[in-house]
Amino acid sequence: MLTIDEILSRGVSEVIVEANVRRKLNAGKPLRLKLGIDPTRSDIHIGHAVALRKMRQFQELGHTVVLIVGDWTAQIGDPTGRDESRPRLTVEETKSNAKYYMDQVFKVIDPAKTEVRWQSEWFGQFDLEKAFGLIGRFTVNQMLAHETFRKRYEAGQQLTVLELMYPMLQAYDSIAIKPDIEFGGTDQKFNILAGRQLMEQMGMESQDVILVPLIIGTDGRKMSKSFNNSVDILMSPNDKYGKIMSMGDDVLPVYYEVWSDAPLAEVKAMSEAIKAGSVNPRDLKMQLARDIIRQLDGEAAAAEAEAEFIRVFQQRDLPTDMPEVALSEAANIVDLLVSTKLAASKGEARRLIDGGGVRLAGEKISSYDSLVQPVGEQILQVGRRKFVKLLGN
């Protein structure tokens, strides 16, 4: 089990107020750990999961996670880091997203030590009087001090009053569930601190804060679906393995710090060894990929994904299973590529042939009018990753 020192430093960017957190941890009482989840986006990637992993460590010490489904804030959309307003979600979308979200979250945290609460429990019967009471405790000046809002305001971009409500609602969640510590990414600092302020104003003991770093994507940019550099929790183990292997060498230490339990000193040494060229980053990536998948999908899946990766990508061998297509009569290669969905159109099929990317039984195809005969089993391959097994008569 990790020590308190490790828990509070490893993969953590900031603890506010650290002395309080230590005091609470040493008091021996189960703590309530708040995490707001935003059921806006559907897929959680291993960047989001850093906070979850941290909370898991707390759970192992006997503390309770309180997951707040932000079904009201989701209707606003977290403005943090956004340079434009987000479309509002419908109630139905929020509900189905939330369920999908839960399925993923519980791959990391322990459901038995988790309490799930919905914002609608307290906001559902909020009336205007209560709303005034909440809004009245914040100032426009304060909101404009938040970089996200200020930038947009100063740039003359649209900034709705509704968006200003987001931090206030998130803050009020803390009034409703009385957490000891709130967790979030560093980008959540403003919102979480608003909760501290509100609790104090309303005569409660303020929550403390643990901020975790925003993990960077496999290409070194911020991890995000739209950059195609994320490793999603629900991806198949094989895909996760490949994604992790494709990360740039320089981001490797960051992942190690956050996702492995190897001692920090070891991670540091590793980072230097990579720079010095005395170690092959590939091997470290393989170890990391296996470790992450083991945590999310279990040891067996991790071992299998690794074996598959070695087979297909390192030895350029064939995958263990691939789609099978029956071939009853000779077919033109271009048509076949389209009908097996290896190419999206005939034009694309021809381009792939031109580019030398099409192989039948290991032989490169170079002509559009090659005929494929229906003899036995043949592997039709596009690029290094797409295979179809053709079954002849």
Added chain:
RNA sequence: GGGUAGGUACCAGAGUGGCCAAAUGGGGCGGACUGUAAAUCCGCUGGCUUACGCCUACGGGGGUUCGAAUCCCUCCCUGCCCA
């Protein structure tokens, strides 16, 4: 309400009557190389057609013209400034 700038392919963004299936970058795909699906380099990137060519596409609709992403009318949408 007044003024003004815009809406172009997956995204960003050029193009302002023919040389435009539309520059460039990103993304994606393919190839080479490698230590890995890192990095680097090269190619491709609407559909049909083995080619000629045809069709679809520059917010919607209509028009001018031999010819329109480009000009005109109209409608829809968005940003900004002033109130």
